[in-house]
Amino acid sequence: MSSKVSPSRPLRRESVESWHLETDVLIVGLGAAGASAAITARDAGAEVVVVEAASAGGGTTALAGGQIYFGGGTPTQKACGIEDRLEDMFQYLMLASGPSADEARVREYVDNNLAHFDWLVEQGLEFKPEYVKAKLNNTHGDEGLIYSGNETCYPYDEQARPAPRGHKGKAKGEGGGALLMDTLIASAERKGAWVLYEARALTSIVDEQGRVVGLVVRIDGEERCIHARGGVVLCAGGFIMNREMLAQHAPRLLLSNFPLGNPNDTGMGIRIGQGAGGCAINMHEGFVSLPFYPPSCMVEGILVNGKGQRVVAEDVYHGRLGEEMFAAPDEKFYMVIDSRNFEAMEKPPLGGYSVAAVGETIEELEAELALPPGMLAHTLAFFNEHAAAGQDPLFHKRPPYLKPLDQPPYAAFDFSMGGGAWFPAFTFGGLDTSLDGEVLNAEGEAIAGLFAAGRTTCGLPRWGAGYASGMSIGDATYFGRKAGAAAAGC
Ligand SMILES: Cc1cc2nc3c(=O)[nH]c(=O)nc-3n(C[C@H](O)[C@H](O)[C@H](O)COP(=O)(O)OP(=O)(O)OC[C@H]3O[C@@H](n4cnc5c(N)ncnc54)[C@H](O)[C@@H]3O)c2cc1C
DSSP: OGGGOBTTBOEEGGGOOOOSEEEEEEEEOOSHHHHHHHHHHHHTTOOEEEEESSSSSOTGGGGSOOOEEOOSSOHHHHHTTOOOOHHHHHHHHHHHHGGGOOHHHHHHHHHHHHHHHHHHHHHTOOOEEEEOOSOOSSOSSSEEEEOOSSTTSTTHHHHSOOOOOEEOOSOSGGGHHHHHHHHHHHHHHHTTOEEEESEEEEEEEEOTTSOEEEEEEEETTEEEEEEEEEEEEEOOOOOTTOHHHHHHHOGGGGGOSEEOSOTTOSSHHHHHHHHTTOOEEOTTOEEEOOOOOSSGGGGGSEEEETTSOBOSOTTSOHHHHHHHHHHOTTSOEEEEEEGGGGGGGTSOOTTOOEEEEEESSHHHHHHHTTOOTTHHHHHHHHHHHHHTTTOOTTTOOOTTSOOOOOSSSEEEEEOSTTTTOOOEEEEOOEEOBOTTOEEEOTTSOEEEEEEEOGGGBOOSOOOTTTOOTTHHHHHHHHHHHHHHHHHTTO
């Protein structure tokens, strides 16, 4: 069998000599989506087998900071005295989803997100009801709530009342994803899902009607056939580790020097789904970033290009700022600060960027950076005049980070691609699915027996320029549950 096995060539059922295993629901991948699907399918009474290529579960989710996007009045928000409305969360997520927004999906997630919060708590996840106001990627301690996107930034704040919606389980620092996965895997195992580790799904098995009835899986070096009576659920993550797929579908993500994912983010779930007739959409999109804060004082600086001109409101989420560099990879970018924030030069920054120049005056800094004479001084004078009046007529940067930079000396950090900073990225494109997780073909028809969730699908996160932390894990866990339920026949 092995020479012919390819994700783009499903095995015909009549070629199956014997089933290695039979189950109701067969899930590929034990990350956030797969574990959520397994729990829900078990709760529905289905027999569940999960095949996981790695020797342990967790996937990329276990590497993540663990922010989950919840709002509209969660118990954590209420305990922190934060007011939020589902309608504001809906408006915000529609803006965050950009030109490819899927309104029905956003509505489905928002309307059910409070019940989904409760579901995660039922699985054993605890959220500490403490809100940290500073501009952060994640809480440093085990506090449960931060702003995790562009909610307080122009134009979002004018169209949706801002509220912090980034929720993290009670783990320190970046440990939120690992805690989430420990919790979900323990719940799945308690409920009786059977996990086969070091078992890699290779292709689907289809019957004469084109229904997916199982998978070919490599176990102990052998290709084995597993029968799924109810359905197969593809939850194998995205494709940031597959350079050929990136070159084919999302070439700008090849510019990243920091692929955010686990080694199995090779797009196998997407390719198996495509092989069975599924349509992949939005494949060019992804999250790109320059994690330039903390320190949060960096947000008070001005970001200029090689012409000495500002390019963005510097109080935006790091993904929005990173988009500027990915859009102009050959351009120079510098973050300019004044002496009030010079302590930023003493601490290693999160994003790995370095000091490009220091100048006693802005003219000296400009010369050090080889910018066109007079441009940076002009940019700064214009910025300072308006910032002193609490305004930013060009980009609408908001207080509290809108402050005149009028305390020389000045310093500039190199934010250019190739300048030493980290530019993380992961993919958003994937299989087109119904809200119940059925994989759809190019005509929008469901492929019988085939379901998917998480980064194997094009889910809630659809636009790098608007992305907020938490949208991916929120999507993977919620729509993982939906796919698990549908495969179990609910
Ligand atoms: C450092 C970092 C920080 C992040 N922070 C956040 C955050 O705070 N909030 C947020 O929302 N998102 C965050 N993300 C993104 C987010 O973690 C992922 O997009 C999301 O967790 C993906 O979940 P998943 O279930 O789709 O995939 P995964 O969690 O990657 O699970 C997929 C599983 O499938 C397995 N697999 C793959 N191929 C096969 C195969 N052929 N056969 C069998 N098994 C297979 C993999 O081994 C893996 O275990 C972060 C990512 C990183 C790397």
